[in-house]
Amino acid sequence: xxxxxKVYPSKPSKVYFYGTCLVDMFYPDAGIAGVELLERExxxxxxPHNQTCCGQPAYTSGYHDEAxxxxxxxxxxxxxxxxxxxxxxxxxxxxxxHYPDLxxxxxxxxxAAEIAGRVWxxxxxxxxxxxVKLEDLGEPTTVAMHTSCSARREMGVAExxxxxxxxxxxVNLVEQARPEECCGFGGTFAxxxxxxxxxxxxxxxxxxxxxxxxxxxxxxxxxxxxxxxYAEKNQKPVRxxxxxxxxxxxxxxxxxxxxxxxxxxxx
Amino acid sequence: xxxxAERTDHHIDVKEFHPRVHAAIHNPxxxxxxxxxxxxxxxxxxxxxxxxxxxxxxxLGANIRLKALxxxxxxxxxxxxxxxxxxxxxxxxxxxxxxxxxxxxxxxARNAKTVIKGKSMVSEEMELNHYLEGExxxxxxxxxxxxxxxxxxxxxxxxxxxxxxxxTGEISELMHEKTGTDLSNDVEYLTASARxxxxxxxxxxxxxxSGVNFAVAETGTLCLVENEGNGRMTTTVPKCHIAVTxxxxxxxxxxxxxxxxxxxxxxxxxQHITTYFNxxxxxxxxxxxxxxxxxHLVLVDNGRSSIxxxxxxxxxxxxxxxxxxxxxxxxxxxxxxxxxxxTYPGPIGKILMPHLIGLDEGRHLPSxxxxxxxxxxxxxxxIPIPDLLVRLRQESVDGDKLHPAKVRGHGAKxxxxxxxxWKGWAWMHASPGIYRFGTGVAxxxxxxxxxxxxxxxxxxxxxxxxxxxxxQRMKERGQ
Numbered sequence: 001x002x003x004x005x006k007v008y009p010s011k012p013s014k015v016y017f018y019g020t021c022l023v024d025m026f027y028p029d030a031g032i033a034g035v036e037l038l039e040r041e042x043x044x045x046x047x048p049h050n051q052t053c054c055g056q057p058a059y060t061s062g063y064h065d066e067a068x069x070x071x072x073x074x075x076x077x078x079x080x081x082x083x084x085x086x087x088x089x090x091x092x093x094x095x096x097x098h099y100p101d102l103x104x105x106x107x108x109x110x111x112a113a114e115i116a117g118r119v120w121x122x123x124x125x126x127x128x129x130x131x132v133k134l135e136d137l138g139e140p141t142t143v144a145m146h147t148s149c150s151a152r153r154e155m156g157v158a159e160x161x162x163x164x165x166x167x168x169x170x171v172n173l174v175e176q177a178r179p180e181e182c183c184g185f186g187g188t189f190a191x192x193x194x195x196x197x198x199x200x201x202x203x204x205x206x207x208x209x210x211x212x213x214x215x216x217x218x219x220x221x222x223x224x225x226x227x228x229x230y231a232e233k234n235q236k237p238v239r240x241x242x243x244x245x246x247x248x249x250x251x252x253x254x255x256x257x258x259x260x261x262x263x264x265x266x267x
Numbered sequence: 268x269x270x271x272a273e274r275t276d277h278h279i280d281v282k283e284f285h286p287r288v289h290a291a292i293h294n295p296x297x298x299x300x301x302x303x304x305x306x307x308x309x310x311x312x313x314x315x316x317x318x319x320x321x322x323x324x325x326x327l328g329a330n331i332r333l334k335a336l337x338x339x340x341x342x343x344x345x346x347x348x349x350x351x352x353x354x355x356x357x358x359x360x361x362x363x364x365x366x367x368x369x370x371x372x373x374x375x376a377r378n379a380k381t382v383i384k385g386k387s388m389v390s391e392e393m394e395l396n397h398y399l400e401g402e403x404x405x406x407x408x409x410x411x412x413x414x415x416x417x418x419x420x421x422x423x424x425x426x427x428x429x430x431x432x433x434x435t436g437e438i439s440e441l442m443h444e445k446t447g448t449d450l451s452n453d454v455e456y457l458t459a460s461a462r463x464x465x466x467x468x469x470x471x472x473x474x475x476x477s478g479v480n481f482a483v484a485e486t487g488t489l490c491l492v493e494n495e496g497n498g499r500m501t502t503t504v505p506k507c508h509i510a511v512t513x514x515x516x517x518x519x520x521x522x523x524x525x526x527x528x529x530x531x532x533x534x535x536x537x538q539h540i541t542t543y544f545n546x547x548x549x550x551x552x553x554x555x556x557x558x559x560x561x562x563h564l565v566l567v568d569n570g571r572s573s574i575x576x577x578x579x580x581x582x583x584x585x586x587x588x589x590x591x592x593x594x595x596x597x598x599x600x601x602x603x604x605x606x607x608x609x610t611y612p613g614p615i616g617k618i619l620m621p622h623l624i625g626l627d628e629g630r631h632l633p634s635x636x637x638x639x640x641x642x643x644x645x646x647x648x649x650i651p652i653p654d655l656l657v658r659l660r661q662e663s664v665d666g667d668k669l670h671p672a673k674v675r676g677h678g679a680k681x682x683x684x685x686x687x688x689w690k691g692w693a694w695m696h697a698s699p700g701i702y703r704f705g706t707g708v709a710x711x712x713x714x715x716x717x718x719x720x721x722x723x724x725x726x727x728x729x730x731x732x733x734x735x736x737x738x739q740r741m742k743e744r745g746q
Contacts, residue, residue, distance in 0.1 A: 062657070
């Protein structure tokens, strides 16, 4: 009933990187940015090539047999006891919070629980395990932050994004109205209940625009493709990017962008 | 048979969820009324808990409810015994229909023609007003919100604030049309008019019907939380008082009430305490000057004992009906309470109603959530609402061979087409080589990606495939 208390490990020499299927296919730049940020902290990044998807889409749709078969294929990817970092609160939440439930009463129960305990959302890991100090090399800019619901409520990292952005001296972080309200993505919810989801995302975009942000960053690719996709289709003056892409671009020195000129979609 | 036909006639088809959503989403009045009301309620709740150790209090609330549910059969027996000792007659109803018949029989025995009602969601669940009307007994709502809803021949759109879907102007027009009050935006005037009309009814009503917030087993006390004094009038002025409640409302002792009450009023309306808190312990005693001659309690099951059989679903019964989950729900805020078509709307409705009406009838309810978790975060008794929604989604498609579905009407949403899609999806994602090949090919031919993707692109552009997958990029980096 009580959420398990989060105990951060000491900074390891290696981590497993679990990229997630959305980053893999649509936002690989965000994944690479995450890898670069970890490597800059002196951490060796291990990328198990047999990774696919955490199984969440089937899980939240009620198809638990299918979710379990996909999740099972991920359980063998992390044989050593290194932390598993995930550039997503949503997929991280699936692995950390729901794998133990999904594998309850199966032979993988213990393994799934052990893996769940090693899963960290990447920005949380950077801030609270690596104690990263970011040096901002970018031009002055204004951004808003959208923390995904799963990052906020399942992974408990609502404070992390604003703290990381707060380290960037040329970044003015503005807060939109109702920052904690869902953007309306919700996985298959967006297509099962398109009108409700559409109403939610339109209000989310309005609050971002009203806050004076031309640029927003987010922890999750689902929210990103929802909010950014709505803004693009409806020609709203705000565009988004994964927070890892933004942080890397602001701090890597050469040819950095993070100036809001580039939209969320990557080449 | 006539009875059944009448009731079916009155029923809303819960399955017709999408048309109601469509109407609500495109109704600017609904959107505005709910948005502003919910914004207000959220901020009131936040302020009310300022300076409180809310997490500890929620843990306490959850523990009290869990303990009560763990001992539910014993507590109910104790409650019945104590109430009987106190002179309260206890009745048990297996469903809403039986509960209605019990109320009717009590009324008929007293030759009662008019019933005045305090707010009770269980009586809404029973459709008591409609039933009594068919039996020639007039039932009048005395809670202002319920009174408005009854005038409009509607159902409550919120469990705490039944008429929250209407603004002052709409209420004024309704009262003008139905009761002849002047058109006015003066809330004081409108309230006073309603009060005047209700006063007369109170004095003449034969029976008062109320709900119960907490039934205390140790002392046999029925606690009733309210703001308008109508609850006190309903339970003291008529010669007969009938309380109706779900079997889950029992708590062990008075001590448990204080924590739950502190959570309930703050979570519901942001009040530190309501204007009235009634503790009813029996009919008028010989030396007392007022109070009813007869007090009855109808304990309604209506699907609750089947929820009780399952360790996970059991958490549904912790609910103390504060409505905070709907106040914080981004879906409820957009569509309002009537769109759900169920007695209890919003997140609690989505996890409770499938047990009351069957998962076949309520098949769209569990999926109408982005699983954002706001409801679970504010629930004063920590009901894991999102987890229960996922459980019901699984039940509605029979999606887990390890944990066979058991809720009545399970499997109604399963379509062979969708099941096949998930099977194919699982096959691809459980086979890393096929996954890498498939995603690699998709990236390579991304120019062929269609710009339309079903309902997604009605509102957004389609997400664009990257030129190379992360797998390919990591391989190029030698990682």
